[in-house]
Amino acid sequence: MANKRSSNIPALNPTKKLVIKNLKIKPSIPDNYQEQELEKLCEAVIAIQTSTAIQYTMETLYQAVVNMCNYNLTGVLYNKLIELIETHVKKLFLNFTEVTNEYDKIIFLKKINQQWSSHREQMLLICTIFLYLDRTYVLQNPNVSSIWDMNMKLFRHHIMLNSNIQNRTVDGLLLLIEKERQGDMVDKSLLKSLLEMLTDLKIYRDAFEGKFLQATERLYATEGWRLINELEVSEYLYHVEKRLSEENERVIHYLDANTKWLLIYIVEKHLISKYVSTILQKGLEQFLNENRLGDLKLMYNLLKHVKKGLTELCINFNGYIKKYGLTIVIDPEKDKTMVQELLDFKDKMDIIVKQCFQGDKKFGNSLKEAFEYFVNQRTNKPAELLAKFVDSKLKKSNKESTEEGLEKLLDKIIVLFQFIHVKDIFKAFYKKDLAKRLLFRKSASVDAEKSMLSKLKQECGEWYTSKLENMFKDMKISKGINVAYKQYLTHFKDTQLNVIDMTVNILTMGHWPTYTVTEVAMPNEIIEYQDHFNKFYLAKYRGRKLQWQPNLGHCVLRSQFKLGNKELQVSLFQATVLLLFNDYQLLDLKEIITMTNMEDIELRRTLQSLACGKARVLIKSPKGPDIGDDDQFSINNDFSNKLYKIKINQVQMMETNEEQEAIKERVYQDRQYHTEAAIVRIMKTRKSLMHNLLISELFNQLKFSIKPADLKKRIQSLINRGYMERDKDNPNQYNYIA
Numbered sequence: 142m143a144n145k146r147s148s149n150i151p152a153l154n155p156t157k158k159l160v161i162k163n164l165k166i167k168p169s170i171p172d173n174y175q176e177q178e179l180e181k182l183c184e185a186v187i188a189i190q191t192s193t194a195i196q197y198t199m200e201t202l203y204q205a206v207v208n209m210c211n212y213n214l215t216g217v218l219y220n221k222l223i224e225l226i227e228t229h230v231k232k233l234f235l236n237f238t239e240v241t242n243e244y245d246k247i248i249f250l251k252k253i254n255q256q257w258s259s260h261r262e263q264m265l266l267i268c269t270i271f272l273y274l275d276r277t278y279v280l281q282n283p284n285v286s287s288i289w290d291m292n293m294k295l296f297r298h299h300i301m302l303n304s305n306i307q308n309r310t311v312d313g314l315l316l317l318i319e320k321e322r323q324g325d326m327v328d329k330s331l332l333k334s335l336l337e338m339l340t341d342l343k344i345y346r347d348a349f350e351g352k353f354l355q356a357t358e359r360l361y362a363t364e365g366w367r368l369i370n371e372l373e374v375s376e377y378l379y380h381v382e383k384r385l386s387e388e389n390e391r392v393i394h395y396l397d398a399n400t401k402w403l404l405i406y407i408v409e410k411h412l413i414s415k416y417v418s419t420i421l422q423k424g425l426e427q428f429l430n431e432n433r434l435g436d437l438k439l440m441y442n443l444l445k446h447v448k449k450g451l452t453e454l455c456i457n458f459n460g461y462i463k464k465y466g467l468t469i470v471i472d473p474e475k476d477k478t479m480v481q482e483l484l485d486f487k488d489k490m491d492i493i494v495k496q497c498f499q500g501d502k503k504f505g506n507s508l509k510e511a512f513e514y515f516v517n518q519r520t521n522k523p524a525e526l527l528a529k530f531v532d533s534k535l536k537k538s539n540k541e542s543t544e545e546g547l548e549k550l551l552d553k554i555i556v557l558f559q560f561i562h563v564k565d566i567f568k569a570f571y572k573k574d575l576a577k578r579l580l581f582r583k584s585a586s587v588d589a590e591k592s593m594l595s596k597l598k599q600e601c602g603e604w605y606t607s608k609l610e611n612m613f614k615d616m617k618i619s620k621g622i623n624v625a626y627k628q629y630l631t632h633f634k635d636t637q638l639n640v641i642d643m644t645v646n647i648l649t650m651g652h653w654p655t656y657t658v659t660e661v662a663m664p665n666e667i668i669e670y671q672d673h674f675n676k677f678y679l680a681k682y683r684g685r686k687l688q689w690q691p692n693l694g695h696c697v698l699r700s701q702f703k704l705g706n707k708e709l710q711v712s713l714f715q716a717t718v719l720l721l722f723n724d725y726q727l728l729d730l731k732e733i734i735t736m737t738n739m740e741d742i743e744l745r746r747t748l749q750s751l752a753c754g755k756a757r758v759l760i761k762s763p764k765g766p767d768i769g770d771d772d773q774f775s776i777n778n779d780f781s782n783k784l785y786k787i788k789i790n791q792v793q794m795m796e797t798n799e800e801q802e803a804i805k806e807r808v809y810q811d812r813q814y815h816t817e818a819a820i821v822r823i824m825k826t827r828k829s830l831m832h833n834l835l836i837s838e839l840f841n842q843l844k845f846s847i848k849p850a851d852l853k854k855r856i857q858s859l860i861n862r863g864y865m866e867r868d869k870d871n872p873n874q875y876n877y878i879a
Contacts, residue, residue: 174212175209175212175214175217178205178208178209178214179209179217179218179221181197181202181205182202182205182206182209182218182221182222182270183221183225184196185197185202185270186222186225186226186267186270187225189263189266189267190225190229190263192259192263199269199270202270203269203270203272203273206218206270206271206272206273206274207273210273210274210277210278215274215277215278216278218271218274218278219274219278219279219285219288222267222271222274222288223288223291223295226264226267226291226292226295227295227299229260230260230295230296230299230300231299233256233260233299233300234299234300234303234306236252236256246309246312246313246316247313247316247317249309249310249313250310250313250314250317250331250335251331253306253310253335254331254334254335254338257296257334257335257338258334260296264288264289264292267288268288268289271288274288275287275288293341293342293343296342297342297343297344301338301339301342301344301348302344307344307348310335310339310348311348311349311352314332314335314336314349314353315352315353315356317331317332318332318353318356318391319356319360321391322360322387329394329395332394332395333394333395336349336395336396336397340397345397350397350400350403353400354400354403354404354407357404357407357408358407358411361384361407361408361410361411361412362411364411364412365411365412365415365416368380369416369419369420373424374420374423374424374427374428374436375424375428375433375436377420378420378424378436378439378440378443379439381408381412381413381443382439382442382443384408384412385405385408385409385443388404388405388408389401389405391404392404405446409443409446409447410447413443413444413446413447413450414447414448414450417444417447417449417450417453418453420440420444421453421454421457422457424436424440425440425454425457425458425461426461428440429458429461429465429493432489432493434492434493434496434497437493437497437498438496438497438498440454440497441454441497441498441499441501451501451503455503455504455507458504458507458508459507459508459510459511460511462490462507462508462511462512462515463511463514463515465486466483466486466511466512466514466515466516467515467518469482469483469486469515470483470515470516470518470519470522470523471518471519476522476526479523479526480523480526480527480530480554480557481530483516483523483557484550484553484554484557487512487553487556487557488553490508491508494508509560512557512560513560513562516557516560516561517560517561517562517563520563521563521566523561524561524563524564524566524567524570525566525567525570527554527557527558527561527567528567528568528569528570528571528574529570529574530554531551531554531571531574531593532571532574532575532577532578534547534550534551534554535547535578535584535585535586535589535590535593536578536583536584536585537583537584537585538583544586544588544589547585547586547589548589548592551589551592551593551596552596555596555597555600558597558600559600562846563808563846564601564605565808565811565812566808568605568609568808569654569807569808571609572608572609572612572653572654573654575590575609575612576612576653576654578590579612579613579616580646580693581695590613591613594606594609594610594613597609598610608651608652611649611652612648612652612653615646615647615648615649615652615653616646618647619644619645619646619647622645622647622678623644623645625677625681626645626674626677626678629677630673633673640666641666641667641670643667643670643674645674647678647687648690650688655807656690656692656693657692658688658690659690659691659692659739659740659743660738661691661713661714661717661737661738661739662717662736662737662738662739663691663713663717664716664717664720666720667713671689674687675687691713691714691717692713692714692743693713694712694713695710695711695712695713696710696711696712696713696715696716697709697710697711698711698716698719698720700719700758702777702778702779702780702781703778703779704779704780704781705781706785707780707782707784707785707786707787708785708786708787709756709758709787709789710786710787710788710789711789712747712791714737714739714743714744714747714791715747715750715751715789715791717737717739718733718737718744718747718748718751719751719758719759721733721736721737722759722774722775722776726775726776727773727774727775728773728774728775729771729772729773729774730744730745730748730768730769730770730771730772730773730774731770733748733774745768746791747791748761748768748772748774749766749767749768750789750790750791751774751789752768752774753765753766753767753768754789754790756780756782756787756789757777757780758776758777758780758789759774759775759776759777760774760775760776760777761773761774762774762775812847813855815843816839816843816847816851816852816855817855817858817859819839819842819843820835820839820855820856820859820864820865821859821864821865822842823835823838823839823842824864824865824875824877825877827877828876828877829868829874829875829876829877830874830875831873831874831875832873832874832875833873835856835875836849836852839852856875860875863878864877864878865877865878866878
C-alpha cells in the first residue's frame with residue numbers, strides 16, 4: 142500500500158507588491174510669508190513698469206514665484222499680478238492727448254508706438270519672472286488666460302478699444318500710407334510696428350483693414366478714371382504695374398499677409414477690370430502694328446489677373462489678325478507680294494504669341510483660326526499665288542537662301558498651306574510649275590523638291606502627292622532610256638545622228654499637266670532623230686504610243702559670228718527659226734510661218750525674243766519693239782556678248798484668265814470624279830442611306846470644300862446613270878443599285 146502524505150501542510154502566501162506613494166507633504170507657511178513675498182514681487186513688477194532699478198535678482202524673484210505656487214498661493218499671486226498690470230495700463234491711457242492737426246497725428250503715432258513697444262518689452266520681462274505661474278496655475282485652469290494674453294486683453298480693452306484712441310491711430314496709419322502712395326518718404330518701421338500691434342491685439346481686421354480697403358478703393362477709383370483719359374495706354378499700363386508692385390511691397394513690409402488678396406483685387410478692379418475694353422481698343426492695334434513686344438507682354442500679364450481679361454484680349458487679337466490679313470489677301474495690287482507678306486505677318490504674330498502671350502495655346506489656336514478665315518475669303522487666288530511662290534523659291538534663279546534657309550522657308554510655307562481650303566487648286570498650279578522645273582532643269586535642288594513633296598504628303602496623304610512623285614519617277618526612268626538609246630545609236634554609222642546630242646523625256650500621260658499639242662515643222666535633223674527614237678522605243682515597249690511635245694523642248698545651238706563663236710541656249714521654237722538662216726539670208730514673217738508651220742502668236746513671240754530682246758541674234762527691219770506683218774529678218778553677224786554661253790529667254794506670255802480658268806476647270810472636273818466615287822463607295826457599303834446622312838458622310842470623306850448644291854447635282858447624276866435610286870416610299874432615302 143502507498144503511504145498517504147499528510148494533508149495539513151500550510152499553503153504558501155502569494156508575493157505582495159511594494160507600492161511607494163508620492164505623498165506631498167504641504168510645508169507649513171512661515172508667518173507673514175505671503176505678505177512678504179507678494180510685496181517683494183509687487184515691488185519688482187512696479188519697478189519694471191516704471192523703468193526703475195529692481196532690488197532683487199531675477200533668480201530670487203523666480204524662486205519666490207515658485208515658492209508661492211508650491212504653497213498653493215497661485216490664485217492670489219495671479220490676481221495680484223493682473224491687478225498691477227491693469228493699474229499700469231490705465232495709467233498709460235492717461236498719457237494720450239488730443240490731436241489737433243496733421244503733424245500731431247504723426248506725433249501721436251510715435252507716442253503710442255513708443256508706449257506699446259515699452260509696455261511689450263516690460264511684459265516680456267514680467268512673463269519671464271512669472272513663467273512658473275503660467276506653467277502651473279494657467280495650465281491647470283483652462284478658463285484662465287495666460288499672463289501675456291491677459292495683458293493683451295487689458296491693453297486692448299482700456300486703450301485700443303477706446304474709440305478716440307483707435308480712430309486717431311487708424312487715421313494716422315491711413316495718413317502715412319496715403320503719403321507713401323503720393324510718393325513721400327514715410328517711416329515704414331513705424332507703420333510695421335503699429336500694424337503688428339493691431340494684429341497682436343486682434344483688432345487689425347475690425348479696426349484697420351476695412352477702413353484701409355475703403356480708402357484704397359476711393360483712391361484707385363478716382364485715379365483710374367482720371368489716368369485712363371489722360372495717359373497713353375502704354376504709360377497707363379506701366380503705371381498700373383507700378384501700383385501693383387507698390388501694393389505688394391506694402392504687404393511685404395508692413396501689412397498683414399491676409400490683406401493682400403483683397404488689396405490687389407481692389408487695385409485690379411479699378412485700374413484694369415473697369416477699363417479692359419478701353420485698354421484694348423486704344424492700345425492693342427497700335428502695339429501690334431508697331432510690334433511693341435514689351436507693351437504687349439505687360440498687357441497680357443496685367444489682363445490675365447482679371448476676370449475675362451485674357452478672353453477679351455484673345456477676341457481682339459483674333460479680330461486684328463483677320464482685319465489686317467484681309468488687307469493683304471483681298472487687294473489685287475498686293476498679289477505679287479501677298480505670300481511673302483503673309484509669311485512675315487505669321488512670323489510676327491508667332492513671336493508675339495510665344496514671347497508676349499507666354500505661348501498660350503488659346504492665343505495660338507486663335508491665331509490659326511484667324512489665318513484660316515481670311516486666307517479663304519478670296520477664293521482660289523491665295524492657293525494659286527502660294528504655288529507660284531514655292532516655284533520661285535525652288536528655281537535655280539533663287540539665290541536668296543541657303544539649303545538650311547530654304548528648308549525653314551518650306552516649313553513656313555506648309556503652315557500657310559494648312560490654312561488653305563482649296564488644296565487641289567494649289568496642287569494644280571504646283572504641278573504645272575514642278576513640270577517646268579523638271580523638264581527645263583530649273584530646279585535649284587532635288588533634295589528641296591523631295592522635301593517639299595514629303596511635307597505635302599505628310600499634310601494631305603499619299604493620294605495628294607502620288608502623281609507628283611510619279612513625275613520624278615518618269616524623269617528617273619527617262620535617264621535610263623536615254624542611256625540605252627545612246628548605246629543603240631552606236632550601231633549606226635550615220636554621222637548626223639552622232640553630231641546631235643539629244644535627250645528625250647518620256648512623260649506618262651495623267652501624271653503630268655495636260656499640254657496642248659502644237660504642230661511645228663521641225664528641222665530635218667531633229668525629225669530624223671525622232672524617227673530613230675520612235676523605232677527604238679516602240680520596239681522596246683510594244684503597244685505604247687509616243688506623242689511629241691515640241692513646245693516643251695529646248696536646245697543649245699553652236700553659232701558662228703564675226704566677233705566669235707557662241708553657244709545659244711534657246712527653246713525648240715527659237716532653234717527652229719534660227720536654223721532656217723543656215724539656208725536663207727533674209728526671210729519675212731509670212732515665209733517663216735510657211736516654213737515652220739507655227740501658230741502666228743507663238744511665232745511672233747519667238748521672233749520678238751530673238752530680234753527685240755537683250756540678245757539680238759536676228760536683225761528686224763524695220764526696227765521696233767513689236768513684230769509687224771511685213772517685217773523682214775536676217776542673222777546679226779555683228780552680234781557680240783562678253784559671255785560664251787548665252788541664254789535667250791522666250792518672251793513670256795502672262796498667264797491669261799483663260800489659262801487660269803482652264804486649270805481651275807480641270808480641278809473642278811476632278812472634284813466631280815472624286816465626289817461621285819465617294820458617293821458610290823458610301824452607298825455600296827451602306828446599301829441604303831438617308832440624304833442628310835449621306836451628305837454628312839461626304840463632308841467627312843472629301844478632302845476639298847464643296848457646296849451642298851453641287852453634291853445634290855452629283856447625286857442626281859448618279860441616279861440618272863443608274864448607280865442608285867430614290868426609295869419609292871421615302872424620297873429622302875437612297876438605295877444602291879448593284
